[in-house]
Amino acid sequence: MLRLYDSRLSGNSWKIRILLSQLGLAYERVTLDLQKGETREPAFGQISRFSRVPVLVLDDGRPIVESGAILLHLARGTPYLPDDPYLQAEVMSWLFFEQADLQKAIAIPRVLHLHGLAQERQQDIERLRVDGYAGLEKLDQWLRGRTWLVDTHYTVADLALSAYVSLADQGGYDMTRFAGIRDWLVRVRAQRGWVPLTPEAGQASES
Numbered sequence: 001m002l003r004l005y006d007s008r009l010s011g012n013s014w015k016i017r018i019l020l021s022q023l024g025l026a027y028e029r030v031t032l033d034l035q036k037g038e039t040r041e042p043a044f045g046q047i048s049r050f051s052r053v054p055v056l057v058l059d060d061g062r063p064i065v066e067s068g069a070i071l072l073h074l075a076r077g078t079p080y081l082p083d084d085p086y087l088q089a090e091v092m093s094w095l096f097f098e099q100a101d102l103q104k105a106i107a108i109p110r111v112l113h114l115h116g117l118a119q120e121r122q123q124d125i126e127r128l129r130v131d132g133y134a135g136l137e138k139l140d141q142w143l144r145g146r147t148w149l150v151d152t153h154y155t156v157a158d159l160a161l162s163a164y165v166s167l168a169d170q171g172g173y174d175m176t177r178f179a180g181i182r183d184w185l186v187r188v189r190a191q192r193g194w195v196p197l198t199p200e201a202g203q204a205s206e207s
């Protein structure tokens with residue numbers, strides 16, 4: 001059976017749980033405690049060369065690290081990744097953009113807020129938000145007048161981008177100015193098999 005190493009609040013791990021659910025794939029979930037430093041345990045280092053979650057361990061025991069690589073591996077041959085090479089490249093370009101321009105700029109302010117460190121790290125947060133807002137602006141522009149990021153269907157590009165973008169307000173981002181993103185997030189959440197980050201978030205509004 002597939003095994004997913006994740007953590008409770010990791011947006012990168014959440015992406016994988018969404019796709020596994022959408023594909024109807026059974027898996028064993030191993031949830032690490034990042035605050036206890038469990039990703040830095042030597043035994044976990046044998047599984048994840050970067051000592052980070054998520055990691056997906058395949059049926060034959062081989063691990064895949066990096067959320068984008070895991071998504072592409074799982075999505076191959078399914079409606080979540082187009083067969084056309086150009087459209088596949090378009091999906092990948094969004095995955096790279098998310099990692100380079102958005103992920104840290106959203107994730108770090110969010111973690112600092114969640115851990116009560118926002119005040120003492122305010123300068124770092126403001127610097128990251130400059131990059132984050134620039135990335136969000138580009139995403140919002142692209143989405144105005146479009147339903148999905150690539151072609152005419154929901155793909156792993158929409159899945160991957162929406163995870164941290166939907167959590168940006170937890171890091172102090174003002175998302176009210178991004179109408180294109182707001183409407184797109186509603187469409188993403190309505191996709192069959194979509195799951196919230198945590199069971200609690202499924203009960204209350206998570207955005």
Ligand SMILES: N[C@@H](CCC(=O)N[C@@H](CS)C(=O)NCC(=O)O)C(=O)O
Nearest residue numbers: 010011012039052053054066067068
């Ligand atoms: N580029 C990686 C980022 C993974 C990542 O940053 N994982 C975080 C949780 S979201 C982590 O494991 N942090 C633990 C640590 O760095 O010690 C991906 O997309 O999978």
